[in-house]
Amino acid sequence: MPIAALLIDIDDTLLDDVHATRHGVAALLAAHALPYTLDEACQRWHSLTQQHWARFEHGECSIIEQRHARLRGLFQRELSDDEANRAFEPYIAGYRGNWKAFDDVAPFVAATAHLPRVLVSNGHLDIQQRKLAVTGLDAHFPHLLTPQNCGHAKPDAAIFDAAARLAGVPLQQCLVIGDDPVRDIGAAQALGMPFFHVDRGRTDGGLLACLQLLG
Template sequence: MNKTPSPTHEPLRSAVLQALDAGRIKAISLDLDDTLWPIWPTIERAEAALAAWLREHAPATAVLAGNPQALREARHYLQIKRPDLSNDLSALRRESIRFVLLKAGDDPELAEEAFEVFFEARHRVELFDDALPALEWLAGRYPVVALSNGNADVHRVGLGRHFHHSISAREFGVGKPDARIFHAAAEAAGVRPGEVLHVGDDAQLDVLGGLIAGLQVAWVNRDGREWEHAPLQPHLTVPDLMSLCNQLA
């Protein structure tokens, strides 16, 4: 996919002034983690599955990585040493496992199978109650493009039929808040960036990134957080996805 240059800040200035224009929306780009499901319970379950596998197949590594913080520290180390992995969370996780296997004296080739154990569990997500009915409603009215910096696969999660297309930072080469990935979502939906409503939970990656890219943006603020980026504002703030659907109906 063609990675076009980042836009000027003209769309950003207009976004400050405009309220949501629902009539202009022709497509939806949708964040995944913490928008459709809570991510940290999912990661904790996947790390527990990985730990159980390591205890059976790589006991020395299991001891070394007995605290999940050890693998997180390995990932942080590799993020510094391997900046080429910064947009590929799957590769970063796999190489972190390999790093700990080597450090423990176990076979580093086990990293592939160990990662698959983690990755399979990572896709056993528990959707927010509003997520599936809202996704069905949105997909029935707009082309919906998944837009994520994470490594979830909407087909492995079981939601693929609701998405027109899916774009990840790993596949595209840059992640949110870079304007180019938002523009790629618009291109995948066959519309202009200003005709896309981006929906996500992260104030900086989703909201500010979408605004700078010239999209309309709905902030899913499930926790009632304060908006800390005035004078910039999302076009719409909702406590859940069904509230978004009600606003668009």
């Protein structure tokens, strides 16, 4: 069955979130003199993000509450909400100031312009819209689904069903493109959908390698 639409992740698929996050963490270290090397802090921040973002995805806390929980885990001490808000400001500046698309995104966008494309992300709607606007990708991707405007998060089948409806294409004709083994690839496998695993640690893991699946 030919591929008729693309359902595409954003962070670490189109945009280099690892790069932006590292700059955000570096700004935290510089502002607060935390007792970590940059690599240690990034590793701890990644672990805290996985833990608390999962809580946010499941509706157990707000975007601000998970942010504060990550900070408290990194600082290893209690912070009031006001203290956490102020402490987080350097991270936000460093993170947002380093949003960028991967080098292969522009040729990928050009090569797939003939197909319906829907962005499917577990990121917060407002933040993801800002990223797309800053990087200029909003002009190419008019459809964006997140838990805030869909009511479901990946790997729930409902968000992929909604994306396929937006694309106007049967689910099994939509190619899922993403980097997350569970939220993207595992979900596609469970639904019997074609998929491409973006893994930039492999020479054949970039976006352009998925073009061979389009026929």
